[in-house]
Every structure is written in structure tokens, then in C-alpha cells.
Amino acid sequence: MSEDxxxxxxxxxxxxxxxxxxxYGINVMQVQEVLRITEIAPVPGAxxxxxxxxxxxxxVVTVIDTRNRFGLMSKETDDSSRVVIIETEEHxxxxxxxxxxxxxxxxxxxxxxxxxVGNDETSKYIQGVTSRDNELLILVDLNKFLSDEEKQxxxxx
Amino acid sequence: MQSEKMGQQVVQQEIALDxxxxxxxxxxxxxxxxxxxxxxxxxxxxxxxxxxxxxxxxAKVAVKLVNKESEVTKVLxxxxxxxxxxxxxxxxxxxxVDKLTLATPLTELxxxxxxxxxxxxxxxxxxxxxxxLDTHEQRIGVLDTGQLIFGKTIGQQRNLKKKPFQRILITxxxxxxxxxxxxLSIGKLEPxxxxxxxxxQKKPWLIGTVIEELTAVIDVNHxxxxxxxx
Numbered sequence: 575m576s577e578d579x580x581x582x583x584x585x586x587x588x589x590x591x592x593x594x595x596x597x598y599g600i601n602v603m604q605v606q607e608v609l610r611i612t613e614i615a616p617v618p619g620a621x622x623x624x625x626x627x628x629x630x631x632x633x634v635v636t637v638i639d640t641r642n643r644f645g646l647m648s649k650e651t652d653d654s655s656r657v658v659i660i661e662t663e664e665h666x667x668x669x670x671x672x673x674x675x676x677x678x679x680x681x682x683x684x685x686x687x688x689x690x691v692g693n694d695e696t697s698k699y700i701q702g703v704t705s706r707d708n709e710l711l712i713l714v715d716l717n718k719f720l721s722d723e724e725k726q727x728x729x730x731x
Numbered sequence: 732m733q734s735e736k737m738g739q740q741v742v743q744q745e746i747a748l749d750x751x752x753x754x755x756x757x758x759x760x761x762x763x764x765x766x767x768x769x770x771x772x773x774x775x776x777x778x779x780x781x782x783x784x785x786x787x788x789x790a791k792v793a794v795k796l797v798n799k800e801s802e803v804t805k806v807l808x809x810x811x812x813x814x815x816x817x818x819x820x821x822x823x824x825x826x827x828v829d830k831l832t833l834a835t836p837l838t839e840l841x842x843x844x845x846x847x848x849x850x851x852x853x854x855x856x857x858x859x860x861x862x863x864l865d866t867h868e869q870r871i872g873v874l875d876t877g878q879l880i881f882g883k884t885i886g887q888q889r890n891l892k893k894k895p896f897q898r899i900l901i902t903x904x905x906x907x908x909x910x911x912x913x914x915l916s917i918g919k920l921e922p923x924x925x926x927x928x929x930x931x932q933k934k935p936w937l938i939g940t941v942i943e944e945l946t947a948v949i950d951v952n953h954x955x956x957x958x959x960x961x
Contacts, residue, residue, distance in 0.1 A: 594852075645855070699855075712853060712854075
């Protein structure tokens, strides 16, 4: 591939994780670290998508129930469960996932827009989809993972 | 006078077929419909009398009469509402969703496939959108035909884990897949063997009924959603 093409079609790295039967990807640049499951302290009165808070080296980090956010049935955590610490535009949050898979490289041209047949609000965090190893990888835009109102709510914990 | 009588007959036949199909499609009334019924029962006749003056009632009756006349005129011109493919004899695919047999013209379909793996669910989408499936170098959005046809309340009662759909009909544009239980056959249909629905404000995808088999003829273009980009 020529230099021009490389510039027009940049490569991005994505950390992939599993939730139920599906595989998702998030921008590697926004991932700070991946933790094994630790004690998550529930927060009284927190919205359903908030699992609780953890103490990460003296900092309080809110952990989001990603299954709840994606409309999936809840599941007991197990040895494969991980909390991925991510940095969005304004917050550092943890997202609980069933397992973390790998880091993949994708060209921008490989990413297709996902069809949106529902409410724009609920699926705006889906950046696109791509085919990988015979299955579809759903790419998530973490900056749109929470609405402005939800981000404000997080400040209260 | 004679044409008026004919018009009435046509309307009566259409009402009978509509009522037959409505029974098939709405075996269980939705919660919303039940709520409406309850609201209707709460209205006291005396209050209604107070609200409507005699002139308002007359005006309403007049409007109703005008509407009826225009409905009869529409019914007498089925050609005006028939899709292009229905002007001549056409080939239709007969398929089953639950216990209901449906027919759709072959020209609106690309192919049919077996469901050998589950579609990839996309978060935040309506329940009738089953997900995306890569097939034959195409990515299709798979739709729960049961929910689209029977409505959300009845359609969602089906447990797809226990009773999954077996086949998918892919639309002619290759973008959508309609999940169904069984492909029955391909048959030729004569336009005059089909009672075409002329009033399609409700269920615009239900365009007619094969008179002999009482099979619903559907227009898949009106069943699939308009694709938006996120």
C-alpha cells in the first residue's frame, strides 16, 4: 500500500471483549488497564446501569454494568470476567465485561456503519461493525457510551 | 344505482376478508387495545350528549357520508392501488410464520437461506431487529417477521431459543432478511384470484388475500424498515 493510501486509510487498534454471544471492540487508546474482578461496592440509589464503585490505587472509579447498558440479561461474574478501565472525554470509568479477548488492528475502510432502525439515542454509541475471523465485531464509541445526563450523574458518586 | 349496489358488495367482501385476516393476525388483543376498550367503557352517555351540539353531530354525519362515498370510489378502482408486479400473473413464494401462511411475489426477493448461525445482536435496536448476518458476501439485517406481522405483544411471546426460525427470505435489495419457519412452495397467482386491499392505512404491507386459500399476500417492501445510518 502506498503512503497516500495509508494516510487515507489509517489503521486503528481495538481491544475486543465478549458479552454473551457477541464480540465488541473499543479503541485501544482509551483503555487504561484491564483488571480481574475485585470487590465492587454498590452505591445506594445509583441507576441500574451502575454496578458500583471500586478503589483503584486511591481513586474511586464507577463501574458500569455493560450487560445492562446493552440490554442483555445479567450474569454472575466468573474467572473470565474483567473490569476494563477506560478514559472517555471527561471521565475514567470501569466497564464490566464477560471476558477480554485480544487487540486487533483494523483499517478505517474495513469498518462499516451499523444499520440503525431504532431510537437514535439508544444506539448512538455503536460506531460500526466489521467482519473478523468469521464473526461480526461491533465497535463501540466510548465517548458516546453515556449520555450527558448520565455523565453528570456519575459526578455525584 | 347498480354501481352503488356493486360498490356495497365489494365493500362487504373486503370487510369480511379484512375481519378474517385481522382475526388471524390479532388472536390476542394487545394491552393498548384493552386499555382503549376500558377508556371507552368509562365514558358516560350523558356527558357525550352535553359535549356535542346537534349541528356538530350533523356535520360529523355529513363528513362520514362523504368518506364512505370516497371509500366506495376507491374500492371500485383496485388497479390504482395494485403494485406493478400484480398487474399480470405473477410467481409468489408461499411461506409460514408460526401457523400463518403468507405469500409474497418472487420479484421482491433475492434468495432464501437456512439459518445456520444466530445473527449478531446490535445493542439499542428494537426487539424485532434480530441482528446482522454475513451471508454470500452480503451483510443483511435480520427481522423477526413474527413480531412485524403479529405485533410486538404476540410476536415477543415466542421463545426464539426454544423455537428458532429456520429460514430467511432475503429482499431484492439484499439488505434485509425476513426470518420465517418454513418455505412451502412457489406458485403462480392470477391477479383476479386475489382480493386486493384498497384501504391500506393500517398494515400497509398486507396488500391482499388469495381468495381460494385465504392466504395473506404481503409486500415485503412495506414490511422492512427504512435503513438509517447511525
